[in-house]
Amino acid sequence: MNEIKVYDARTFTSRFMPSTELDALLKGDLTRFLACKLEDMYRHVKQAVPPSRSATHSCLYLTAGTATMKIGSEIYTIGKDEMLFVPAGQVFSFGEDDENEGYICNFHDDMLLGKYGNSELLKAFEFLKVWGNPRICLDERTSAYVLHLFSRIVTEYMEHGVQQLDILQPNLVALLCEVNRAYQPLRSNQPHSASDITNRFREMVFQYASTRHLVSDYAALLNVSPSHLNKSVRTMTSKSPAKWIDEAIVMEAKVLLSQFDSPISEVALQVGFEDQSYFTRLFKRYEGVTPTEFRKMIKMS
Known part of the structure; x- marks a missing residue:
């Protein structure tokens, strides 16, 4: 690994x-x-x-x-x-x-x-x-x-x-x-509780994206319901918690693809996916290219 x-x-x-x-x-x-x-x-x-x-x-x-x-x-x-x-x-x-x-x-x-x-x-x-x-x-x-x-x-x-x-x-x-x-916060006119939950959620995603992929995982860590977490994060960022998690996973994968020549299957495992094809579909959904194509682009740049 x-x-x-x-x-x-x-x-x-x-x-x-x-x-x-x-x-x-x-x-x-x-x-x-x-x-x-x-x-x-x-x-x-x-x-x-x-x-x-x-x-x-x-x-x-x-x-x-x-x-x-x-x-x-x-x-x-x-x-x-x-x-x-x-x-x-x-x-x-x-x-x-x-x-x-x-x-x-x-x-x-x-x-x-x-x-x-x-x-x-x-x-x-x-x-x-x-x-x-x-x-x-x-x-x-x-x-x-x-x-x-x-x-x-x-x-x-x-x-x-x-x-x-x-x-x-x-x-x-x-x-x-x-x-x-x-300094101006990203959303300064929103309820403090929503801001606090969202900030803590994003900090946790930064730490755990490779091992925790479900919104319910983070809701449990924050002691709130998944629906309340979803409402708070959408209010503060205009993005769903699921999208924040997916983007963090893809970012982690991009760093791995840039730094190492490991097989795509190993990169998928390192970001928490045993199913390489699912990982590839997720990556392409956000980047517009497959992990293999992304790695080729990095090497050519």
């Missing part, structure tokens, strides 16, 4: 952005933190990045151009004065044709703990949750603050790597707090 690779920054850049020039920009312990200008990193992307996972949170902030990324099952495009977050462990992919300027930062949860942070921050930032809204639009004033903080962080990182945490950490915390003031 193959274990999905969760990339750290060094492995990811070596795989998809091989460059001695880029290597020189990335300093210290990349499992914890990195920050640089977006154009200095992404101009080294020579191929589309297939569905992947990172061990750290990622955020992009644009000062010019556009960036398009698939995060989970949704496609997001951002422009100037906008930010995009990819929570640690979430599936993402992107192409190689975007032209943009701005900043990128990858950071581990540890960077929000310690002297200038605390565990409550991790709970406060919904954009770092798999169920949060990853796209954030900044007003002119907030964008100016974020630009200043990013510039300070990148300057410090380029000079000292992660050696001066007393400077890096408070600036990162301040940046995320500024972003949090501009």
Whole structure:
């Protein structure tokens, strides 16, 4: 059974952005933190990045151009004065044709703990949750603050790597707090109970999609009826719980198909299906191609 690779920054850049020039920009312990200008990193992307996972949170902030990324099952495009977050462990992919300027930062949860942070921050930032809204639009004033903080962080990182945490950490915390003031939930005008159930459901799907395929499984875990779960999730997301589960299964399969050459039957088993033909039909329903065709497309890209 193959274990999905969760990339750290060094492995990811070596795989998809091989460059001695880029290597020189990335300093210290990349499992914890990195920050640089977006154009200095992404101009080294020579191929589309297939569905992947990172061990750290990622955020992009644009000062010019556009960036398009698939995060989970949704496609997001951002422009100037906008930010995009990819929570640690979430599936993402992107192409190689975007032209943009701005900043990128990858950071581990540890960077929000310690002297200038605390565990409550991790709970406060919904954009770092798999169920949060990853796209954030900044007003002119907030964008100016974020630009200043990013510039300070990148300057410090380029000079000292992660050696001066007393400077890096408070600036990162301040940046995320500024972003949090501009954050808008996906559905802010819905009942709190429906929001809470939906967020917990999506967190569970993220964890258990390969082993739990039934809406009733998640309803039992949440101590609600399947009909109540269905109503809550549809109200908050306009999608049924069954569709969220199916999309999570397909995302998991796409990562496996991208990273390994295992037989399709083995991929099907790894995402919880003994019936390969059923798995193939499910995959094609959402992707428009069979698992075998998808793997060929990845290899050709």
